[in-house]
Amino acid sequence: MSTRRRVAITGIGMVTPVGNDTATTWANLIAGRSGAAPIAWFDARGFATRIGAEVKNFNVESSIADRKLLKFASRSHRFALAAGEEALRDAGIRPEPSTCQRWGFSVGAGMMGVAFNELETVHAHCVRDGEFNPDGLLSPEFPADPVAFCRSQTNAGLALLTRHFGTQGYATAVHTACASGGQAIGTALKVMRRGLVDFMLVGGYDSMLNPLGLSAFCLLGALSTDNDTPQRASRPFDATRNGFLLGEGAGFLVLEEWNAARKRGAHIYAELAGDGNSLSSYRITDSHPSGDGPIQSTQQALADAGLTPEGVDYVNAHGTSTLMNDRSECAALRAVMGGHIERVSVSSTKSCMGHLIAAAGAVEAGVCALAIRDGIAPVSANLVQPDPDCNVNIVRGESRRMRIRAALSNSLGFGGSNSSLAFRRPEDVPNT
Amino acid sequence: MSASRRIAITGAGAVCGAGLGVDAIWDAVVSGRSAIKEISSWDASRWPVRLAAEVTGVDNRMLVEDRKLHKLITRTDLFGLYAAGAAIQRSGIAAHRETLATEAVPQFNDRSGVFVGSGGGNYRSNYDFFPLLTAAGGDLQKFGRELGENVNPMWLLKILPNNVVCHVGIRHSFKGTNACITNQCVGGALAVAEAAEALRASEADRAVVVGHDTPFEPETVFHYHRLGLMSPDTLRPFDRERRGTVFGEGAAAVMLETLEDAQARRATILGEFLGSGCTTEAAGILDLRPDGDGLSRAIEIALADAGLSAAAVGMIVAHGNGTRASDASEVQALRRVFGDNPPPVTGFKWVFGHLIAASGLLDFVLTLNALRQGIVPGIPTLNSPDPEFGSFPVSRAPQRSRSDIALVLCRGFGGMNVALVVRADAAPAGQ
Numbered sequence: 001m002s003t004r005r006r007v008a009i010t011g012i013g014m015v016t017p018v019g020n021d022t023a024t025t026w027a028n029l030i031a032g033r034s035g036a037a038p039i040a041w042f043d044a045r046g047f048a049t050r051i052g053a054e055v056k057n058f059n060v061e062s063s064i065a066d067r068k069l070l071k072f073a074s075r076s077h078r079f080a081l082a083a084g085e086e087a088l089r090d091a092g093i094r095p096e097p098s099t100c101q102r103w104g105f106s107v108g109a110g111m112m113g114v115a116f117n118e119l120e121t122v123h124a125h126c127v128r129d130g131e132f133n134p135d136g137l138l139s140p141e142f143p144a145d146p147v148a149f150c151r152s153q154t155n156a157g158l159a160l161l162t163r164h165f166g167t168q169g170y171a172t173a174v175h176t177a178c179a180s181g182g183q184a185i186g187t188a189l190k191v192m193r194r195g196l197v198d199f200m201l202v203g204g205y206d207s208m209l210n211p212l213g214l215s216a217f218c219l220l221g222a223l224s225t226d227n228d229t230p231q232r233a234s235r236p237f238d239a240t241r242n243g244f245l246l247g248e249g250a251g252f253l254v255l256e257e258w259n260a261a262r263k264r265g266a267h268i269y270a271e272l273a274g275d276g277n278s279l280s281s282y283r284i285t286d287s288h289p290s291g292d293g294p295i296q297s298t299q300q301a302l303a304d305a306g307l308t309p310e311g312v313d314y315v316n317a318h319g320t321s322t323l324m325n326d327r328s329e330c331a332a333l334r335a336v337m338g339g340h341i342e343r344v345s346v347s348s349t350k351s352c353m354g355h356l357i358a359a360a361g362a363v364e365a366g367v368c369a370l371a372i373r374d375g376i377a378p379v380s381a382n383l384v385q386p387d388p389d390c391n392v393n394i395v396r397g398e399s400r401r402m403r404i405r406a407a408l409s410n411s412l413g414f415g416g417s418n419s420s421l422a423f424r425r426p427e428d429v430p431n432t
Numbered sequence: 433m434s435a436s437r438r439i440a441i442t443g444a445g446a447v448c449g450a451g452l453g454v455d456a457i458w459d460a461v462v463s464g465r466s467a468i469k470e471i472s473s474w475d476a477s478r479w480p481v482r483l484a485a486e487v488t489g490v491d492n493r494m495l496v497e498d499r500k501l502h503k504l505i506t507r508t509d510l511f512g513l514y515a516a517g518a519a520i521q522r523s524g525i526a527a528h529r530e531t532l533a534t535e536a537v538p539q540f541n542d543r544s545g546v547f548v549g550s551g552g553g554n555y556r557s558n559y560d561f562f563p564l565l566t567a568a569g570g571d572l573q574k575f576g577r578e579l580g581e582n583v584n585p586m587w588l589l590k591i592l593p594n595n596v597v598c599h600v601g602i603r604h605s606f607k608g609t610n611a612c613i614t615n616q617c618v619g620g621a622l623a624v625a626e627a628a629e630a631l632r633a634s635e636a637d638r639a640v641v642v643g644h645d646t647p648f649e650p651e652t653v654f655h656y657h658r659l660g661l662m663s664p665d666t667l668r669p670f671d672r673e674r675r676g677t678v679f680g681e682g683a684a685a686v687m688l689e690t691l692e693d694a695q696a697r698r699a700t701i702l703g704e705f706l707g708s709g710c711t712t713e714a715a716g717i718l719d720l721r722p723d724g725d726g727l728s729r730a731i732e733i734a735l736a737d738a739g740l741s742a743a744a745v746g747m748i749v750a751h752g753n754g755t756r757a758s759d760a761s762e763v764q765a766l767r768r769v770f771g772d773n774p775p776p777v778t779g780f781k782w783v784f785g786h787l788i789a790a791s792g793l794l795d796f797v798l799t800l801n802a803l804r805q806g807i808v809p810g811i812p813t814l815n816s817p818d819p820e821f822g823s824f825p826v827s828r829a830p831q832r833s834r835s836d837i838a839l840v841l842c843r844g845f846g847g848m849n850v851a852l853v854v855r856a857d858a859a860p861a862g863q
Contacts, residue, residue, distance in 0.1 A: 281541075
């Protein structure tokens with residue numbers, strides 16, 4: 001415990017609905033600008049929800065020159081490549097032949113491997129009179145696409161990323177729905193502490209803004225249907241909230257062993273100080289209204305970081321803007337923070353970015369690091385009528401300038417996996 | 433390493449084409465009975481690849497008694513839940529929990545983790561949209577409008593890659609640290625490593641670890657075949673005539689506990705986890721380095737983690753997927769680590785095919801049986817070992833393990849490699 005390795009965040013990269021890089025994303029989150037609009041990527045006019053938070057004017061070629069590699073990259077893989085590149089550039093360090101075996105990779109990967117048009121192609125060739133006939137695949141007319149097959153594999157993104165950046169140490173891809181990004185970072189922290197690697201690229205990427213992904217959430221009734229007021233649709237903690245806003249994107253961090261980062265004079269945003277990970281084991285879509293599940297992950301993250309509620313100044317909530325999540329999460333925060341709850345500033349940046357699903361926790365970890373660096377708790381936009389069941393100190397109206405000694409980021413997933421991460425301001429890290 | 437807690441394996445469960453239950457599968461292994469046969473789940477009679485090791489004669493109620501769940505999750509999840517339940521049952525941990533004072537139970541549950549290597553999304557799940565695609569006739573607006581009439585409203589929840597984590601948690605009241613690893617073939621093996629590390633680091637006191645997958649469906653078989661990865665006949669690891677792999681399906685699970693806890697409650701100890709290593713060759717999705725660099729590094733990391741030299745390893749359960757490139761580079765990796773004198777090597781995929789995300793964990797479970805009996809099972813489909821490999825200790829006949837320590841290897845797309853080191857804990861471990 002006393003000899004445990006400390007982990008520094010030295011680079012951040014983001015591709016989000018409110019900006020195609022970290023600086024733009026952060027500026028828009030501080031200003032409370034929404035990335036929501038009617039869905040433009042495909043014709044969503046027939047769906048119950050026709051709005052989303054899309055990544056806009058994204059041009060991967062501006063940061064990734066390898067055309068052959070890009071052929072194998074799906075939309076979300078491209079977000080990941082660009083965000084990973086930005087994180088490394090920001091950190092000012094890259095895997096080299098002499099260090100690549102000491103670089104690890106951990107990603108929260110989106111679950112959708114097959115593009116809609118690929119499904120349409122199989123349907124066109126294999127479904128007759130409502131019956132699926134596999135022999136259609138064997139017909140000479142079937143446009144077999146081995147590249148699409150490669151793209152569809154669960155670790156396709158990880159394979160592309162490790163190849164492009166050349167990391168040869170530990171490598172993993174995880175998926176626990178909306179907790180994926182947070183759990184990927186938690187895994188990375190553990191791998192760093194074990195001493196298996198000295199550097200890690202860690203993050204998440206996802207895009208479910210396609211006909212299948214939108215269908216999946218429309219069927220569940222999980223999305224806001226405020227089609228006429230997209231920028232108001234995501235309003236976490238508001239009494240009138242009616243579902244989440246589907247976003248897309250990627251977030252990546254560069255992690256380094258603390259002393260090595262200091263030694264090379266790296267800029268350290270924050271310490272990645274603690275990880276909490278629990279399973280609600282209640283219902284597939286919800287945690288218990290008491291907050292059981294998220295309570296344990298939050299407590300663990302604090303304990304793991306050597307923090308007490310007294311030391312926490314900001315929480316970047318999961319805050320999806322669904323009825324159940326926000327209520328259960330606030331109950332958990334009240335239970336954990338106790339008498340400090342009035343003092344701790346809480347916001348959900350999903351109010352602007354929407355829900356980036358497997359990427360959410362990774363981008364929001366980056367947000368916590370930026371919040372600590374700048375001493376700004378970003379606003380929880382669109383909160384007009386606070387829900388008495390979400391009675392926490394929400395950053396309302398505008399972003400708050402404040403000292404943030406430590407921050408927490410929650411990611412709570414379908415399936416009941418909960419991830420809480422703790423971040424500490426470099427000035428508050430004891431000298432080692 | 434020296435200060436960290438020791439990890440015992442106290443339960444195991446598995447289902448695959450070779451049987452329901454670890455004992456049935458082990459019996460197939462030692463009696464040389466392969467479950468690879470003609471595909472029956474779809475008409476593959478006109479297909480260039482007609483073989484797989486399907487789970488047949490097992491109805492859903494034998495896997496999971498609760499019928500309500502059958503419609504809420506997919507086949508791969510049912511396999512995973514079965515294996516997890518069997519491992520938990522075998523460990524006696526649930527019975528032990530019932531002996532605890534009521535107020536100690538929540539803490540016990542919060543310290544019980546779930547780690548899963550999941551096959552994740554597959555093609556078939558999306559076929560639930562075929563009726564809607566037919567109805568919409570290419571009109572996306574119509575597709576959106578008629579969605580509710582054509583697709584199960586719970587569709588997303590049915591196909592979540594992390595369903596086994598969720599439902600194992602709910603069914604067994606495990607609420608601790610958890611992971612769902614979607615790293616293709618190495619998912620299950622990596623789940624063992626991560627669970628063991630969580631126990632070593634005191635993030636949990638016990639964890640059930642599951643690997644599950646159902647890879648053989650027409651589109652996957654089709655693409656693997658076109659990439660030249662599928663065998664048209666059988667799976668012959670390390671053979672001169674090896675022609676590719678064959679798919680299987682199923683799940684495997686183990687229950688891990690701290691050795692201290694396991695001994696305190698007098699649990700049957702099936703083995704001890706000693707170490708793991710994970711690397712990537714970073715060569716891309718399909719490429720493999722011919723020199724086996726990634727695998728040899730994973731083995732070296734795992735041995736160092738276990739605090740062992742290569743000479744301590746008594747037997748090796750190879751990945752041995754039967755493809756030209758993978759087997760050849762695996763031999764190269766073993767040569768790099770073990771030189772001219774590797775311990776006996778075997779592989780199990782000739783029995784039940786390649787279970788992809790579940791493959792490493794199923795191999796791990798069977799390795800525990802092999803170690804307990806000191807037997808390195810033979811590979812009956814091995815007609816003539818590839819002369820390119822020189823004298824390499826694979827054989828049709830069973831061999832003897834040199835010690836009670838085994839190395840289990842698992843490799844996958846993305847140049848991923850995982851090595852696990854495990855010991856049969858037949859002797860009472862005290863120190």
